[in-house]
Amino acid sequence: xxxxxxxxxxxxxxxxxxxxxxxxxxxxxxxxxxxxxxxxxxxxxxxxxxxxxxxxxxxxxxxxxxxxxxxxxxxxxxxxxxxxxxxxxxxxxxxxxxxxxxxxxxxxxxxxxxxxxxxxxxxxxxxxxxxxxxxxxxxx
Numbered sequence: 355x356x357x358x359x360x361x362x363x364x365x366x367x368x369x370x371x372x373x374x375x376x377x378x379x380x381x382x383x384x385x386x387x388x389x390x391x392x393x394x395x396x397x398x399x400x401x402x403x404x405x406x407x408x409x410x411x412x413x414x415x416x417x418x419x420x421x422x423x424x425x426x427x428x429x430x431x432x433x434x435x436x437x438x439x440x441x442x443x444x445x446x447x448x449x450x451x452x453x454x455x456x457x458x459x460x461x462x463x464x465x466x467x468x469x470x471x472x473x474x475x476x477x478x479x480x481x482x483x484x485x486x487x488x489x490x491x492x493x494x
Contacts (some may be wrong), residue, residue, distance in 0.1 A: 367432030369394060369463065370425055371404035372418070374441045390435055393465045399432070407443075414443070414450045426458040433461030 371390040375383055387404055394401040403425070407418040425431065434455050442448035455462050 366394075366398040366400045368402050368430055369399045369433050369435045370402055370422060370431070372407070372422055372434050372436045372441060373404060374407045374443055376408060376410040386437055389437060389465055393435060393463075399435070399463075401435070414447045414454075419451060423454060423458060426455065426460045431460060433463055435463040435465065438464055438466045 371387070373383070373386055373390075375386070383406070390404060391401055393399075405418040405422045407416045409416050409418075412419075422434065426434070436442060439448050439452070442451040452462055
């Protein structure tokens with residue numbers, strides 16, 4: 355009998371990490387890199403490399419981001435992983451970089467999804483997932 359695929363050494367989809375680290379300690383860099391690796395491990399992704407952008411003044415075309423775009427052109431690359439959208443840069447730059455990643459045919463995966471405002475001026479708002487269904491006990 356053949357072993358299950360979970361028991362075989364198979365490679366998951368290839369992803370590349372991207373971190374924007376301006377004036378960040380070595381410990382913080384190690385923690386962020388470890389969080390990317392753990393996310394990839396738990397989601398069965400293969401983290402091939404992590405590109406680190408340290409230049410806050412480079413705009414949308416830093417050397418690290420250009421290198422990332424170069425590897426996205428390689429065959430069998432699934433996407434880019436970052437801790438949060440802010441790691442792609444300030445909002446305008448992050449939006450442009452996100453579009454360029456998608457234009458390269460890759461997915462942008464975020465360890466932390468963007469937060470939705472849960473408090474408005476009128477008070478807290480409870481949101482249900484559009485796919486959720488309320489289940490009632492048959493005896494009620």
